[in-house]
Amino acid sequence: MAKSINKDQKLDNQLCFSLYSASLAMGKMYKPLLEKLGITYPQYLLMLVLWEGDQITATELSQRLGQDKGALTPVIKRLENLKLISRHRDPGDERRVFIELTTSGKSMQKEAESIPEKVLLACGLTRQSAKVLREQIEVLRQSLKP
Structure with a gap:
């Protein structure tokens, strides 16, 4: 029988997991682009x-x-x-x-000039939405600095 778990303890509700899995997906997306450069x-x-x-x-x-x-x-x-x-x-x-x-x-x-545009396309982001996301991630990163 499955244990009852607090919703805050579910994997899919973890910010860390969202960032981790997005980072893995980003790495996979970059791989073929960078293989062309070696x-x-x-x-x-x-x-x-x-x-x-x-x-x-x-x-x-x-x-x-x-x-x-x-x-x-x-x-x-x-x-x-x-x-x-x-x-x-x-x-x-x-x-x-x-x-x-x-x-x-x-x-x-x-x-390598075309890589940033290909990344935006693959992510479904505009330059503006990517800028907003980067700014939010930077705020998070700065708040985590010791």
């Missing part, structure tokens, strides 16, 4: 940051993506192996590592 979703996010402003430090990159530098290191190495980025140490401070786009990495930006 990169993964985490690599795409890193490339987006570099397309906004090339030659940044690994620390700045980790702050921008909200991830630990250690978690980004394998992603950086794979992009370097793909010859999309290069790394070099700051001669004035060996602890600082600069990451910059290669010629191939810069040209990939043109190949």
Whole structure:
């Protein structure tokens, strides 16, 4: 016999599950778009940051993506192996590592131009409704910061 459960304890009523399952679905939707470029979703996010402003430090990159530098290191190495980025140490401070786009990495930006529009279409969103949703999610994210 099924137990009676408080409606607040049902999986489908959990905000965390809605966000989690939406994130999984978004990843699945991006996969074929990014396979054409030969990169993964985490690599795409890193490339987006570099397309906004090339030659940044690994620390700045980790702050921008909200991830630990250690978690980004394998992603950086794979992009370097793909010859999309290069790394070099700051001669004035060996602890600082600069990451910059290669010629191939810069040209990939043109190949990726259609992705945001395809994502909006797949999500059934307009630019305006996507902006409102992003703003709501950002408010949530900021409220969860320690």
